[in-house]
Amino acid sequence: MIYLLLFWEFCKVGLFCVGGGYASMPLIQASVVDGYHWLSLKEFLDIFTISQMTPGPIGINAATFAGMKIAGVPGAVCATAGFVTPSLFLCIIVTRLILKYGDVAPIRRILNGLRPAVVALICSAGLGFVILSLWNSETVPQDFKETLDWRGIVLLTGAFIAVRMKVKVIKLLVFSGIAGLILGLAAERF
């Protein structure tokens, strides 16, 4: 049953993703791309890209998009429902405990350990995306000099400078898209 499997996989993602939207990406990738090969890394990066531009939390968008691509609208519903189910239970239980007993110190300590872990996971996901942008493949190829995509270098460098200059996300992605189209057409001609 693909629907149950989707629900269960995203349940696990929802349970283990601590630290907001970006932190959910490596977990979704581990399950959907590396684990079950439901999506390629490129499709996954597309989801991430589209999630940045549409309303709603990135984690929910990614779960919905992945579910939709894998098993249509029912798949999207199952993935999203799975993703929020652990939150629903945990949030209610912990809120009850905190309203009753006050601050819960062990949660603080667990988060102290998880914050650096999230940094590592985001770095790891980011590195995968950088390699995909530069070589159009999931790992650095053997002939990495010949296969390097010059468009990727130009686009990525430009976009990175723009991000550091605090250009807003939507504007950045619109201009990156236009730049990608121009470079693509230029590469066709010459």
Place this chain on the structure above:
Amino acid sequence: MSDDQYQAVRNSTQHFYWKLFVSTFLISAFTVGGGFVIIPLLRAKYVDEYGWLDDKETLNLVSIAQSMPGVVACNSAIILGYRMAGIRGALTALLATILPPLVTICVIAVFYSAVAQNAYAQYILKGMQCGATAIIASVAYDLLKKQLKKRLALPLVIIAGTFVANYCFDINLMLLILIDAVIGLALMRDKRFS
């Protein structure tokens, strides 16, 4: 506010659940970006406009939402909804938060499948992918810099260990997160770490 006061506020509001659903739905439908954008909007609605929650308690509840697993925006909706109107409130607010992105993304996914093979769409997507990669690279850079500035050994060991285990040895992410949670629970009692 006490529990009785919450109940009084709820009973004095006509169509409480419908209002809760519509206001949360609209906020979720028109907010691009994650929890840190949505929380101030929810607060403005629930606290300032409707007076359903008091200000100080909302801040406390939101800080719980940020430390729970899952999406911060959904957690906030669940917890604030729960505080206002129990389990029914939590379910109403959660449904109102996830429905708009669910519908939007389903529509976009259909378009995506239709145009993704087109050469021009590929060029545009390639550009936008590089843009999104730059965003996540920048987020990673900032987070890493912040950790390095603290000059604490243990978090850096966790970062290096988790990165190598995940990227080089492909060790199960959930296992890594569990291990790091146990390290935090056992060794990171000190205030410096928070």
